[in-house]
Amino acid sequence: MTCRHLAAAASGCDTAFTVDASRVTFGPGALGEVGDRARSLGMRRVMVVTDPRVRALPWFDDVVRSLAASTIDAAIFDAVAIEPTDGSFDEAARFARDARVDGYISLGGGSVIDTAKAANLYATHPASLRTYVNAPVGDGQAIPGPLAPHIACPTTCGTGSEVTGIAIFDWVSLHAKTGIASPRLRPSEAIVDPRTTETLPANVVAASGMDVLSHALESFTARPFTLRAAPATPTARPLSQGSNPWSDLGCREAIRLAHTYLARAVADATDREAREQIMWAATLAGIAFGNAGVHAPHAMAYAVAGRVRDFSPAGYPSGPIVPHGMAVAVNAPSVFRAFAQFGAARHLECAGLLGADTRGASETDGGTLLADRVIALSRTIGIPNGISGVGYTEADIDDLVAGTLPQQRLLANAPCHVDAACLRELFHHALSY
Numbered sequence: 001m002t003c004r005h006l007a008a009a010a011s012g013c014d015t016a017f018t019v020d021a022s023r024v025t026f027g028p029g030a031l032g033e034v035g036d037r038a039r040s041l042g043m044r045r046v047m048v049v050t051d052p053r054v055r056a057l058p059w060f061d062d063v064v065r066s067l068a069a070s071t072i073d074a075a076i077f078d079a080v081a082i083e084p085t086d087g088s089f090d091e092a093a094r095f096a097r098d099a100r101v102d103g104y105i106s107l108g109g110g111s112v113i114d115t116a117k118a119a120n121l122y123a124t125h126p127a128s129l130r131t132y133v134n135a136p137v138g139d140g141q142a143i144p145g146p147l148a149p150h151i152a153c154p155t156t157c158g159t160g161s162e163v164t165g166i167a168i169f170d171w172v173s174l175h176a177k178t179g180i181a182s183p184r185l186r187p188s189e190a191i192v193d194p195r196t197t198e199t200l201p202a203n204v205v206a207a208s209g210m211d212v213l214s215h216a217l218e219s220f221t222a223r224p225f226t227l228r229a230a231p232a233t234p235t236a237r238p239l240s241q242g243s244n245p246w247s248d249l250g251c252r253e254a255i256r257l258a259h260t261y262l263a264r265a266v267a268d269a270t271d272r273e274a275r276e277q278i279m280w281a282a283t284l285a286g287i288a289f290g291n292a293g294v295h296a297p298h299a300m301a302y303a304v305a306g307r308v309r310d311f312s313p314a315g316y317p318s319g320p321i322v323p324h325g326m327a328v329a330v331n332a333p334s335v336f337r338a339f340a341q342f343g344a345a346r347h348l349e350c351a352g353l354l355g356a357d358t359r360g361a362s363e364t365d366g367g368t369l370l371a372d373r374v375i376a377l378s379r380t381i382g383i384p385n386g387i388s389g390v391g392y393t394e395a396d397i398d399d400l401v402a403g404t405l406p407q408q409r410l411l412a413n414a415p416c417h418v419d420a421a422c423l424r425e426l427f428h429h430a431l432s433y
């Protein structure tokens with residue numbers, strides 16, 4: 001393996017971490033609080049961001065009714081694309097400017113919430129799209145001031161976007177999946193109503209559940225914040241701070257909950273306890289990775305999803321697509337197996353939280369034990385068996401490596417130095433398990 005140890009010297013590295021989290025309201029029926037909470041944030045006319053599928057569900061009516069009860073005007077934008085693009089971000093920002101809104105309510109999955117973040121950003125601080133997009137794809141400029149208030153209401157149990165300052169999109173002409181990352185993008189509040197998971201198809205729960213699990217595993221095994229170079233000023237500390245004691249708390253519990261409830265939540269849509277617990281795990285893992293950052297499995301997932309040829313899983317709209325959580329899950333075992341040497345005790349602890357028998361195991365067994373548990377859970381809930389399961393072969397690896405290298409924000413958060421040679425090996429070992 002050609003991954004290399006990071007300089008272990010703490011000299012010049014950070015000595016503190018920052019806890020940044022949205023206000024979260026969690027519980028069945030919580031969507032009924034949207035209007036009152038919007039009014040207390042000063043909203044009078046809002047853009048409700050959703051997609052056509054969610055608009056047809058009862059949760060949309062709950063939100064609109066609650067806003068009306070608080071005499072808040074709503075301009076409905078339901079044209080969110082399943083995977084947002086530069087074009088769909090532009091369209092949403094234009095809608096926001098034309099509608100002259102003073103706040104945002106997003107109701108949907110990660111694509112919806114990310115689109116609301118982008119609409120808010122570009123309507124509040126107009127600029128060309130590339131201005132705030134992460135370097136090296138965009139200019140990576142800092143967002144100059146606060147945004148309008150945004151209440152995010154997730155209807156899937158995966159992305160954690162409701163509690164993070166990250167918005168992801170496809171830059172179509174550049175063939176790049178990229179994003180914008182800033183604490184200013186973080187929604188003002190998250191309203192998490194676990195009833196929304198009742199309407200999710202089983203394999204959407206499977207893919208998004210694996211995303212939850214990987215958020216927690218990657219945040220827990222990321223480079224420790226004490227090994228990241230100190231920021232130039234305290235407020236310039238990056239979102240991807242590295243693993244830290246605050247994020248560790250949420251990661252441990254999210255991993256434990258995924259082990260206990262994910263297979264149940266996939267197997268039976270009427271198992272309310274299991275689906276509610278996975279929604280809670282998603283919230284915890286979102287808060288954790290919003291403060292620690294994910295690493296290689298997510299960086300590789302952008303290439304795996306972005307270069308899809310003809311894979312079309314059931315339960316998703318037609319057209320070639322590797323759902324985000326699935327694109328992450330097919331890489332994760334390969335990464336944990338290879339990187340465990342850079343954080344042996346942490347990988348072993350994760351394996352134990354996922355049900356591995358760690359009695360008598362040495363720390364060096366952690367990577368294999370953890371990878372085996374992730375593979376076993378993937379099999380149980382119908383996640384494809386490696387990147388060959390979503391249509392890639394050995395011949396695609398150079399292209400996948402080229403698609404991953406621009407994700408420097410994520411690769412720099414790995415527990416070791418990750419270069420092209422390292423990625424080539426990781427993809428090779430991720431072909432099938």
Ligand SMILES: [Zn+2]
Nearest residue numbers: 159211215324
């Ligand atoms: Zn994710």
